[in-house]
Amino acid sequence: MPSATTEGLLEFDNSFARELPDLYVDWEPAAVREPAILVLNEDLALELGLNPVALEQPEGVAWLAGNATPAGATPIAMAYAGHQFGGYSPRLGDGRALLLGELVDTHGRRRDIHLKGSGRTPFARGGDGKAAVGPMLREYLIAEAMHALHVPTTRALAVASTGEQVAREELQPGAVLTRVAASHIRVGTFEYAARHEDATLLQRLADYSIARHHPTAEQADQPYLALLGAVVEAQASLLARWMLIGFIHGVMNTDNMTISGEGIDYGPCAFMDNYDPATVFSSIDHMGRYAYGNQPNIAQWNLMRFAETLLPLINTDVEAAMAAANATLGRFPDCFEDSWLSGMRGKLGMSTETSDDRALIDDLLRLLQSQRVDYTKSFRALALWLRGDDEPLRSLFEDQAALDGWSTRWRARVDAEKRDSLETAKEMDSVNPLYIPRNHLTEEALLAATDGDLDPFHELLNLVTQPFVEQLGSERYTEPASESQNENFQTYCGT
Numbered sequence: 106m107p108s109a110t111t112e113g114l115l116e117f118d119n120s121f122a123r124e125l126p127d128l129y130v131d132w133e134p135a136a137v138r139e140p141a142i143l144v145l146n147e148d149l150a151l152e153l154g155l156n157p158v159a160l161e162q163p164e165g166v167a168w169l170a171g172n173a174t175p176a177g178a179t180p181i182a183m184a185y186a187g188h189q190f191g192g193y194s195p196r197l198g199d200g201r202a203l204l205l206g207e208l209v210d211t212h213g214r215r216r217d218i219h220l221k222g223s224g225r226t227p228f229a230r231g232g233d234g235k236a237a238v239g240p241m242l243r244e245y246l247i248a249e250a251m252h253a254l255h256v257p258t259t260r261a262l263a264v265a266s267t268g269e270q271v272a273r274e275e276l277q278p279g280a281v282l283t284r285v286a287a288s289h290i291r292v293g294t295f296e297y298a299a300r301h302e303d304a305t306l307l308q309r310l311a312d313y314s315i316a317r318h319h320p321t322a323e324q325a326d327q328p329y330l331a332l333l334g335a336v337v338e339a340q341a342s343l344l345a346r347w348m349l350i351g352f353i354h355g356v357m358n359t360d361n362m363t364i365s366g367e368g369i370d371y372g373p374c375a376f377m378d379n380y381d382p383a384t385v386f387s388s389i390d391h392m393g394r395y396a397y398g399n400q401p402n403i404a405q406w407n408l409m410r411f412a413e414t415l416l417p418l419i420n421t422d423v424e425a426a427m428a429a430a431n432a433t434l435g436r437f438p439d440c441f442e443d444s445w446l447s448g449m450r451g452k453l454g455m456s457t458e459t460s461d462d463r464a465l466i467d468d469l470l471r472l473l474q475s476q477r478v479d480y481t482k483s484f485r486a487l488a489l490w491l492r493g494d495d496e497p498l499r500s501l502f503e504d505q506a507a508l509d510g511w512s513t514r515w516r517a518r519v520d521a522e523k524r525d526s527l528e529t530a531k532e533m534d535s536v537n538p539l540y541i542p543r544n545h546l547t548e549e550a551l552l553a554a555t556d557g558d559l560d561p562f563h564e565l566l567n568l569v570t571q572p573f574v575e576q577l578g579s580e581r582y583t584e585p586a587s588e589s590q591n592e593n594f595q596t597y598c599g600t
Contacts, residue, residue: 134171135224139268187360198228339366
């Protein structure tokens, strides 16, 4: 495939391809019929040191759609394994995606540039390698919303249409997503390397991951144990942050857990409306394995699989290696709890710590669940109460006596800090979103986009990328789905 002239676009490096040749196959994206940009993330382009105007020219559009390889890029399909719904698959890999290479952004950070939906690869496992407009716009929307909500995440640079039809349950317009990540190294990458015939591959991957993501581990007495500890802490923080906003990933397989601690692969994901730890939306999660409340346990389970791959590097004495790894894994619950509890205090307007805080928070969550109260609206309404208006919160509850019992304790806790109520409310608004990608609104926007109308998508995108700032005339975007809209609602992986 010819290289695109990319002056003013990209200056690629390819360290992963250069240093870890056993973890990929060279591959080229499939050419498409009529490439066109549907959405371009101009702010991210500038952050990456790119020229958005150049990206919108034919040469830029060509590589965003996979019709040309940018100069200096080395397209590869990455190899990895993974536990999917608890079962091990030894050979997964990028079945419909390619890593073009890496660049160093304006902040000095190395970032992967990755195409998704760019055609079949040797890892395709019977799939067509293509992607449809709806799922790629979904990933764009969710990734940018997560970023705006201060959750570490992969991001979306662009979605390009292909001018082709993709066969799913019905024909849908095709698209390619350009994804940006700290890297695409996953727990599943380590699972693949640990079982590779070249015994040196695992250590080379671990050394590369330390240098790229967790360089302080290199100075530790036991660098590979320190790598495990760094990933444990990163994932505990990530899970806490996304649970604080009511997010459900939907498919937390080990091939969807990054070593960097970024959220990745937003397929059958969703946000809760009414608070319920058992909430599941994914059409393929029949047993509720990845329900909202199960996510911390699943994250720790995935990290156990990561630890198993590192055992030979941690210590040649298997028992000593297991003891050290288990001790490090044992930090996950406390790391998660500390991050989550700190975040919950912020959501409730509490800047100090007391021993009664956990009980106060748990009682609120039980109240939200029993009263079937919208999770996002309830926290935003608490700030209005501090401003003197309790009606928005009261309107969410049927049992006013139960609300009064809890709110009396909460007000006493907040008042004990002797801070200005209006300032506290302002701080609460800075962490409690007004706008999230509510499921019914997301589906509405994606259906319109699939039919060629991108206006609803852009309107929703504008709101969820400014989630804490009220915009007049956008009241319907704060409302949860109706019972009929929520009934039997499911999300799909998009393959």
